[in-house]
Amino acid sequence: MTSHLSSHSLSVSSSEPSAVAGLAPVVAAVFLGFLAISVPLAALALQVRDHLNFGPATVGWVIGIQSLATLLTRHRAGTICDQRGPRAAVLLGLPLAACSGLAYGLSDILPMGPSAQLAVLVLGRLLAGLGESLFLTGLMSWGIARAGAARTGKVMSWTGIAIYAALGLGAPLGLAVQAAYGFIGVGSVALFAPLLAWAIALRLAPVPAAGGQRVPFHRVLGLIWRPGLVLALATVPYAAMAAFLTLNYAAHGWPHAGTALLGFSAAYVLVRLVGSGLPDRFGATAVAVGSLAFEAAGQLLLWFAPQPGIAVLGATLTGLGFSLVFPAMGVLATRSVPAEQRGRAVGNFIAFADIALGVTGPVVGFATQWFGIGTAFLIGAGATCVALVLLSSVRLAGKP
Secondary structure, three states, X not given: OHHHHHHHHHHHHHXXXXXXXXXXXXXXXXXXXXXXXXXXXHHHHHHHHHHOOOOHHHHHHHHHHHHHHXXXXXXXXXXXXXXXXXXXXXXXXXXXXXXXXXXXHHHHHOOOOHHHHHHHHHHHHHHHHHHHHHHHHHHHHHHHHHHOHHHHHHHHHHHHHHHHHHHHHHHHHHHHHHHHHOHHHHHHHHHHHHHHHHHHHHOOOOOOOOOOOOOOHHHHHHHHHHHHHHHHHHHHHHHHHHHHHHHHHHHHOOOOOHHHHHHHHHHHHHXXXXXXXXXXXXXXXXXXXXXXXXXXXXXXXXXXXXXXXXXXXXXXXXXXXXXXXHHHHHHHHHHOOOHHHHHHHHHHHHHHHHHHHHHHHHHHHHHHHHHOOOHHHHHHHHHHHHHHHXXXXXXXXXXX
């Protein structure tokens, strides 16, 4: 018995490094792919408002339309992963994301009027949305297949770290590149980063497709909508920050708007690194309650902030709170479906974040025109409070 336990312990400990090694290239590809998504975000708000002279509502829907495009294609991306393998989705999605960077650059250098430039920017946003739908769904499914279904939470945690590290670093990087080289420089970064990720993906061994019959969207959605809706509401604060934090800083005359998004991502990554086991230890619902409370507090600080230091603290608390919502709800979502539908479950679960990112921008944009830029963060606080109320139904359905 003792020797059996010892051999089992040795097997588990030796499997951990192999799991980390298997995830490392996937995480790197997610990070590089998401730089194409994150680098333009803060720069887009300034480009649309200051260079093209459109209002906050236009800023909101230009930023949000990418997520709407992603939302409409998530289920199809998951189907491709299940039926053709994750590699097929990744190798198609990353070049599409790179094409978005090309569109951004062309919008800045082609001799066109503001409306035509805006149209090319929108094309770039649509390409980015389709590309992200394919490469992120594919990379997460690929990571789960490489690490094993038992490590789904670890895969989601580490890919989440890569996503928000890219989002946090991308915002100040995009603003710095825009200041130095104009919006064409932003487009160049968005072009080459996913191409590097594509080169990494080309070297990875494919995994077998899960197969299975085509499953209607509503059937998968019926299994995962509760944790997905909590994720969507928890994503509203980030969506509000991504679209309007730069404009809020400008309205107050504060410098270095990217610092607040960097604080968000630093807190997000730190909590993921030191607290990824908390949902297993204390339960997903208990962790989500605390997380959403921190998010709400951070959003209220951003709404109230009389100086940039308070705004950075608010963004940091928002990142600290949001960090563990994704893996906690993601594990519940993937456990609700059979293995042959995992790619579709991943795709549709992430789609709830797309809904939040796509809808928040336009809705909050109209609200800020009537009530001021700070309203964006008051809406974020309200969304997290609604998520707290909904957690009871997730507990009853998923028993986390």
